[in-house]
Amino acid sequence: MNSVNPAITPEGALPDNVPQDRVFDIDLFKLDQVEDGYQEAMMKLQKPEIPSIIWTPRNGGHWIVTRAQAVQEVLQNPDPFSSQVIVLPKEAGEKYDFIPTRLDPPEHKAYRKVINNVLDPRQMRNIEDSVRQTSIDLIEAFAAKGKCDFTTEYAEQFPVRVFMAMVDLPLSDAPILMEFAGQILRPAGTTPAEMAVSLERAIKGFYDYLDPILNERRGKDGDDMISRIINSEINGEPMIHSEALNIIANLLLAGLDTVVSFLSFVMIFLGRNPDHVKQLRDDPSMIPRAAEELLRRFPIVADARMVARDTEYEGVTLKKGDMIQVPTVYSGLDESLNDDPWTVDFHRRRPLHNTFGDGPHRCAGMHLARMEIAITLKEWIARIPEFRLGSNAKPEYASGMVATVKCVPLEWDV
Structure with missing residues (x-):
């Protein structure tokens, strides 16, 4: 993983601002040894001998930051680390036009305010009962069986049902929307050009789906998120149609993928660690703290930023237009930020992480995500107080802008 590959970086092929000793042959979309665990594979790059910023020739060539401090600095500083392109490879990312994620301050502020208004803590309290009932219904459907495939029977159902209700869209449409989301976050293809085609096709799919829905709801008094x-x-003027398409497609992308993946990582851990389950069973009041610790331990997002101007950073020269990938795993699992970071400690006083990002684009959906995680833990343990990962379980991990894991069989005694 950490050796220079001459076949990929022949003599003279590197950009002139990339030192040879910063080149590592890493493909974060097809991560080596990911079958042993996403976080475990990613953290092989956080070693004393590996610099805090490195360069890979894969996916069009880009930088990667590998330390908590660098993750935070890049995310917190839109100048020089712009959100104008946040998806890799750059050739694909230039097709990604969702807002406000691709806007920098101050332009993004008015759009972010609109999103905050529909996802703030008060709004989450208003829907908490219905979210809880969704979780209960799903768990009770299989609790008496003594087993389930957690990914397909819960993780791919619960956040999706919650979000589809929030936007008032038919649940039957969720599979195609989830397919679009997957092709944006983990685009198919072996070259940047092929990945760009996959991403552009998925974005068009979102827009074609949403266009008539937005037209139908404009000017009406619906209380759903889309309406x-x-x-x-925006700045005192009605939101134009193209901007609304951008924003709502962006919300669908986030609402139909990230929590789906995260929940499966959590249940793999709990299924292997009955003592942690017992702590939550004995004291359900600690669930919110436990959820925060699990967020720290299992980050799965690795989006990117584009360098807005030539700048010196961590001993290298970054050129305008360079791309930098920012894996949040390098924050929560950095021992400079958290002591003994691999250990899940529900009594950790202050879990520090950037799992929801940082800076002006810190995840607007974090209140919803925290609520969904806490409700899942509480309602699951109330109905299935002891469970285990299936004896023949072989979770299937995949990396990308958002890592995933599938095939999570859980078992319990009935």
Whole structure:
């Protein structure tokens, strides 16, 4: 993983601002040894001999930061680390036009305000009962069986049902929307050009799906998330149609993928660690703290930033237009930020992480995500107080902008 590959970086092929000793042959979309665990494979790059910023020739060539401090600095500083392109490879990322994620301050502020208004803590409290009932219904459907495939029977159902209700879209449409989301976050293809085609096709799929829905809800008094956004104002003016498409497609992308993946990572851990389950069973009041510790331990997002101007950073020269990938795993599992970071400690006083990002683009959906995680833990343990990962389980991990894991069989005594 950490050796220079002459076949990929022949003599003279490197950009002139990339020192040879910063080149590592790493493909974070097809990560070596990911079958042993996503976080475990990623953290092979956080070693004393590996610099805090390295360069890979894969996926069009880009930088990668490998330390908590660098993750935070890049995410917190839109100048020089712009969100104009946040998806790799760059050739694909230039097709990604969702807002406000691709806007820098101050332009993004008005759009972010609209999103905050529909995802703030008060709004989450208003839907908490219905979210809880969704979780209960799913768990009770298989609790008496003594087993389930957690990924397909819960993780791919619960956050999706919650979000589809929030936007008032038919649940039957979720599979195609989830397919679009997957092709944006983990685009198919072996070259940047092929990945760009996959991503552009998925974005068009979102827009074609949403266009008639937005037209139908504009000017009406619906209380769903789409209606509230499409009828919002930006700087005192009605939101234009293309901007509403961008924002709502962005929300669908986030709402239908990330928590789905994260929950499966959590249940693999709990299924292997009955003592941690017992702690939550004995004291359910610690569930919110436990959820935060699990967020720290299992980060799965690795989006990117584009260098807005030539700048010196961590001993290298970054050129305008360079791309930098920012894996959040290098924050929560960095021992400079958290003592004994591999250990899940529900009594950790202050779990520090950037699992929801940082800076102006810190995840607007974090209140919803925290609520979904806490509700899942509480309602699951109330109904299935002891469980284990299946004896023949072989979780299937995949890396990308958002890592995933599938095939999570859980068992319990009935």
